[in-house]
Amino acid sequence: MTRWSIGDLAKASGLTVRTLYHYDEIGLVVASERTTSGHRRYTPEDVRRLYQVRSLRQLGLSLDEVRTALSRSDSLRPIFEAQLAALTKQAQQVEALRSRLAALLDGHTTESLLSTLEMMSVYESYFTADQLDDLRSRAAALGQEAVEGLKTSWLELVKQLRQHMADGTPATDPRVVELSRQWDELGAKFTGGDPAIQAAAQRSWEENKSAISTQIGWPSDDGLVDYVNQARAAR
Amino acid sequence: MTRWSIGDLAKASGLTVRTLYHYDEIGLVVASERTTSGHRRYTPEDVRRLYQVRSLRQLGLSLDEVRTALSRSDSLRPIFEAQLAALTKQAQQVEALRSRLAALLDGHTTESLLSTLEMMSVYESYFTADQLDDLRSRAAALGQEAVEGLKTSWLELVKQLRQHMADGTPATDPRVVELSRQWDELGAKFTGGDPAIQAAAQRSWEENKSAISTQIGWPSDDGLVDYVNQARAAR
DNA sequence: ACTTGAACCTCCCGCAACGGGAGGTCCTAC
DNA sequence: GTAGGACCTCCCGTTGCGGGAGGTTCAAGT
16 A cells, blocks of 8 residues: 655655644644554545545635535535625626726826725615615716716816915805806715615715815815805805 | 724724724735824725725735735736636636536436446546546537436346356356446446547556445445446457 | 765744734722 | 713734745655
C-alpha cells in the first residue's frame, strides 16, 4: 500500500502543505497514519477524501458545507441546490454592482463622481429599494446626456436662486417665481411625478434640512428651500 | 451646529454602532470631537465623510480602497476602473461555477454526483485549464444524454473486460481485441482526438496506476489497463 | 559514520470587516 | 435618586488559510 507524505500529496493535488495541515487541524482530511517520529502518512483512503474535498471546494462550498456534504451522501443534493441558489443570487448582485459602476464611469467627470455618489448614498436612506430602481431605470430611459442635462439645469437653477437671495430679491418677484416653477418641473422629471417618490424626497428634505445641506457641500442651511417655498406659494 | 451621537448616526446611516467604532479605530471616519466624558460627537463634516464611505463601500470597494479613494479625488477613476474589471472577472467566475453546478444537478443522480466530481477533480490535476474547458465544451456540444450514453458505454466496457480477465480469456482473443477497439473509440470521443489531451490522459494513468484506481473505488490496480494495452498491441 | 540540506513537525501571529459579549461609566427622564 | 438606556474600552471569534520561528527528522552524498 502506498502512503503519501504531506509534501508529495500537496504537489499531486495542487494544494499547499499549509492547507493540508489546516484540513488536518480541523479534522476535515486527517492523515490516518503517522510514522514513529510523527510524520503524516496519507493512505489512499485519505487521498480519495482529499480529492472529494477539493472538488466540492471548487464548486464554491465552504469547508463546513464540504464536511456536511461528505458526512451523508443524501445531503449532497440539497447542499448543491442551496449553493446554486446562493450563486445565482450572488451573480445578480455582482451584475447589479457592475452595471452601476459602469454607468457611473462613462457618465461622469472625475470631480462629479464623489458628489454624485454622496447624494445617492444620502438618498438611499430615504427611498425604498424599489423607488431607487425606479429612479435608476427612469434615468436609464432618459439617457446619459439627458440626465447630465437635468443635473446641469439644476445646478444652474440653484445658482440663480442663490444670487437672487443674495441680492435681496423678494420671493414674490416674477423672476423668482418662474425659477421656482422650473424647479418643480425639474423635480417632476426626476421623480417621474410619482407622489410616493415626491413624498420621500420631501421627507428627506425635512429631516435633513440642515444636515443634508451641509453634507452636500452647501455652506449651511441658507434658507434656499424656504425661499423656493415662498415663491411657490406666490404662484 | 448639530453634533451627532454615535447611536443617532448609526440609525440615520443604517450602519451599526459597532461599524462606526471600527471606522473610528482604523481612522477611516473619526469623530472629530468628544464630550468631556469621552462620548463621540460627529460633526457635519464627519457625517459627510461617513456617507462618502458608505457610497464607496456600496460599490464593493474595500476599506483600504475607500481610504485611498478619499485621500485624493484624482485616484477615484483608476480605482473605479480597477473595481469594474475585478467585478467583471468575478461575474464571469461566478457564472462559470453556476453553470457547472446547474449542469451537474440536472444530469446526475445523487449517488453519481460525488464520484463524478471526484473523477473530475483527479483529472483536473492532469489537464490544463484550457483542455478542461475544451472537454467541457465538447461535452456540452454532445449534449447531456450523449455524455450519459458515453459514460454508460464505458462502464459497460469495463465490466465486460473485467469479466474476460476473470475468465482468463487471453488478450489476443478477437472479442477482447474488439472491446479494446471500442475502448479507444470511446476515448477518442471524449478527448476529441486531441493528441495533447490524450497524452495528458495517458500521463494521468501512468502516474496514478495504483493510486487512482483505489481512489475511484476499484479494488486495486487489477491490470485492466495492461490487459487493454496487450489487446491493442494484437491489432 | 557523518554531515548537510530539504522536508517535516508544532506553535503562533496575521489578514478583512466587523459581531458580540464583558464589565464599567454616563446620561436622561421620572 | 434611581432605573435603564446609551455609551465607553478591551478582547475573543469568524473564514481559510499564509507565513515565520524554532526545533526534529529524513535521505543522499562523502
